[in-house]
Amino acid sequence: MNLSDSKKKLAAAGVVCGLVAVCLAYFGNPANMAFCIACFIRDTAGALGLHSTETVQYARPEIIGLVLGSFIISVAAKEYRSTAGSSPAVRFILGMILAIGSLVFLGCPLRMIIRMSAGDLNAWVALIGFVLGVGTGVFALKKGFSLGRAHLTNRVSGGVLPALMLGILALAAATPLLKSSSGGPGSMHAPLLLALAGGLIFGVFAQKSRMCLAGGIRDAILMKNFDLLTIIGGFFAVMLIYNIVSGNFIPAFDTPGVIAHSEHLWNILGMYAVGFAAVLAGGCPLRQLILAGQGSSDSAVTVTGMFIGAALAHNFGLAASGTAMDAQTQKVVEGAVPFYGKIAVLICIAVCFIIAFTNKRTEGK
């Protein structure tokens, strides 16, 4: 199955992923968070006890499904390649930045698209930052940025993250060991098997189509190639139709209940850090999970960094709060980015610059 030989097939892959997200939103995932990689990694980190914010703890089967879906389809298509060795420690840091930047904006690039499709103008503002971040990453690429090549390694190495995901699934399904929110976003979820199936389908189509938000913009800037953006277009169209039909399309800023805030500068800077780090790491959070599934230990390290970054974001109170309606006073309480969250984003951006301009391709090595 080659999805990349025509724009129509690529758009269709995006449509399938959009339908999965719609289905999961309909069956219980939080509003506007139908399929968010950063939020779901954060929830899973909470389930494992890596952070103690009680409202965001749940082992999201979507994350497990994405990695396993990519693993299964890449093994079946003989595309599984166990690789490692491209500056793993730097990638760990980039993973942390991906998570922290996302949680200051309140969503990964995929959720940014979902929020945009629901009329959330904050996400449109954040898109500016994301594009600028990717643009800065492209500039670094043009200046010779490289984390070095990955090498083929023992086949088992690439299977470790999929195996760990399987382990989390077993713990979630058969034991009471994992934490699970009784209120807040963590308590809102589609049934386990449905969410797992959704993750598997999404994982397969994302692996086949190479869906990547940062890659899409990178390719458009660098090579005038719009293949990856075509997939996002299909995904966005489905979500837009769903939101309009279901009455969830509300073009506004301070909308209570959609888990978003209107601190424009920090929406922009949060996604700037994510776009920048994603280009340096070779893919957005979604793509990192897919690459890890098809055997990249480097991406598995990036994913681990995202888990730790998400945990730190909550342990240190860096994550933003969403605009919400106070149940008692019935007044809208505006969401905000905490002081230390702002400092963290600035540090993340500074670290991205250091990584971008100190890791160079060695000529004639």
Add this chain to the structure above:
Amino acid sequence: MRKKEKKLVVTFHTTADAMAMEKACREYNVPGRLIPVPRSISAGCGMAWCMAVEDRDKILRVLKERNIEQEDVHECML
């Protein structure tokens, strides 16, 4: 729709190598362009150098003289 023709596609281990190739080819006047690695070649998401099949010898010279390590050279309908 543009008719597909056979092209030479050079893949690299890193994006930086692909970009170094672009720079070198501009200097050596070897026509071509950077493209995303065709999906039929790889499930990865790097970049490749796409050029006319007839220029194979020229490109091998550029690779050697500039010490750029290619991953592979493919012929693809693009």
